[in-house]
Amino acid sequence: MxxxxxxxxxxxxxxxxxxxxAEEPTHGLALHRSINKLLPExxxxxxxNLYRLLREMEARGTLRSEWSTVGSGAARRVYQITPVxxxxxxxxxxxxxxxxxxxDLFIQRYDALPARNARALKESAK
Amino acid sequence: MxxxxxxxxxxxxxxxxxxxxAEEPTHGLALHRSINKLLPExxxxxxxNLYRLLREMEARGTLRSEWSTVGSGAARRVYQITPVxxxxxxxxxxxxxxxxxxxDLFIQRYDALPARNARALKESAK
DNA sequence: GGAAATATATGTAAATCACATATACATGGC
DNA sequence: GCCATGTATATGTGATTTACATATATTTCC
Numbered sequence: 001m002x003x004x005x006x007x008x009x010x011x012x013x014x015x016x017x018x019x020x021x022a023e024e025p026t027h028g029l030a031l032h033r034s035i036n037k038l039l040p041e042x043x044x045x046x047x048x049n050l051y052r053l054l055r056e057m058e059a060r061g062t063l064r065s066e067w068s069t070v071g072s073g074a075a076r077r078v079y080q081i082t083p084v085x086x087x088x089x090x091x092x093x094x095x096x097x098x099x100x101x102x103x104d105l106f107i108q109r110y111d112a113l114p115a116r117n118a119r120a121l122k123e124s125a126k
Numbered sequence: 127m128x129x130x131x132x133x134x135x136x137x138x139x140x141x142x143x144x145x146x147x148a149e150e151p152t153h154g155l156a157l158h159r160s161i162n163k164l165l166p167e168x169x170x171x172x173x174x175n176l177y178r179l180l181r182e183m184e185a186r187g188t189l190r191s192e193w194s195t196v197g198s199g200a201a202r203r204v205y206q207i208t209p210v211x212x213x214x215x216x217x218x219x220x221x222x223x224x225x226x227x228x229x230d231l232f233i234q235r236y237d238a239l240p241a242r243n244a245r246a247l248k249e250s251a252k
Numbered sequence: 253g254g255a256a257a258t259a260t261a262t263g264t265a266a267a268t269c270a271c272a273t274a275t276a277c278a279t280g281g282c
Numbered sequence: 283g284c285c286a287t288g289t290a291t292a293t294g295t296g297a298t299t300t301a302c303a304t305a306t307a308t309t310t311c312c
Contacts, residue, residue, distance in 0.1 A: 012232075015232065016232065019232060019235060019236055022239055023235065023239065027290075027291090028290070028291065028292090029289070029290055029291080038228065038231060039228055040221075040224035040225060040227065040228055041224065042221060042224075043225070043228070046269075046270060046271075047290095047291090047292095048270090048271080048272090048273095048291095048292070048293075048294095049268085049269070049270080051290095051291060051292055051293090052292080052293085054291095055292085072278075072279080073277085073278060073279085073288085073289055073290075074276075074277045074278060074288090074289055074290045074291085075276090075277075075290080075291090076289090076290065076291085077290085077291070089236070093232075093233060093236045095166075095168060096229050096232050096233060097229075097233060098166035098167065098168075098169075099166060099169065099229060100226055100229040100230065100233070101166065102164060102165055102166055102169070103222050103223075103225060103226040103229070104226065105164060106138075106141065106142065106145060106219075106222055107219065107222060107223060107226070109145060109149065110145055110215070110219045113148055113149065153259075153260090154259070154260065154261090155258070155259055155260080172300075172301060172302075173259095173260090173261095174260095174261070174262075174263095174301090174302080174303090174304095175299085175300070175301080177259095177260060177261055177262090178261080178262085180260095181261085198309080198310080199257090199258055199259075199308085199309060199310080200257090200258050200259045200260085200307075200308045200309055201259080201260090201307090201308075202258090202259065202260085203259085203260075
């Protein structure tokens with residue numbers, strides 16, 4: 001079970017969606033582009049699932065939307081974060097900070113593996 | 127959809143299992159304890175799924191096991207990492223480093239949110 | 253010898269994911 | 283005006299994963 005090559009939206013998708021909507025209201029497709037630009041290779045998000053998530057988040061009250069026809073192109077549903085969403089975003093920040101710590105620990109300990117594990121160290125030098 | 131409170135094994139469970147077995151051969155329950163000590167609150171691992179994973183990893187050839195009766199207590203299946211496992215562990219290191227970058231970015235951008243998002247900043251100050 | 257702990261599993265309903273498909277409108281070319 | 287292409291918002295769904303429950307065997311300790 002090596003790191004997946006296929007798409008994986010990850011459960012922090014919601015966190016990134018909240019963050020980006022807090023920075024600036026956007027619509028689904030733009031959000032999709034931003035998130036996928038920001039995420040590493042194996043974690044790209046499926047656009048269909050993003051739309052589903054957005055509606056669910058609106059139902060939960062963390063985002064709210066309205067149709068926008070400003071500019072050119074098809075009408076967009078523009079999402080912005082709510083006060084409830086800001087609270088949850090704060091929770092996500094804590095959560096992500098903790099995960100990052102676990103990742104740090106992993107990397108520290110990996111890099112500290114004895115040199116006899118030649119393959120591992122060779123790869124990590126890239 | 128805030129950070130889950132319930133258990134969540136995450137797909138990096140395999141990576142931690144490989145790492146700990148690379149550091150030193152161990153058996154399932156000990157591995158379970160180590161991993162859960164190391165993981166943050168919301169990411170604790172289910173022991174049943176860990177056992178399933180271990181067998182699958184052995185089938186894939188990233189770990190191999192043998193029964194051990196040294197010491198006291200019930201017989202244990204002790205796992206150690208294989209050369210193939212070391213290769214995959216190296217892949218995991220890359221993968222996790224990339225994810226950590228995404229997390230760093232999230233935190234940076236969260237902390238840079240304008241102060242008018244009062245709730246968010248208040249929480250993050252903890 | 254019996255209760256509690258240790259150790260290794262398996263069963264399974266519900267949730268999530270990855271990928272396919274659908275619908276509507278706009279835009280630019282001809 | 284019409285059609286191909288692009289943009290935007292969805293829904294459908296089979297397969298996988300997860301979270302939690304249960305099963306089985308052995309050991310330890312009183």
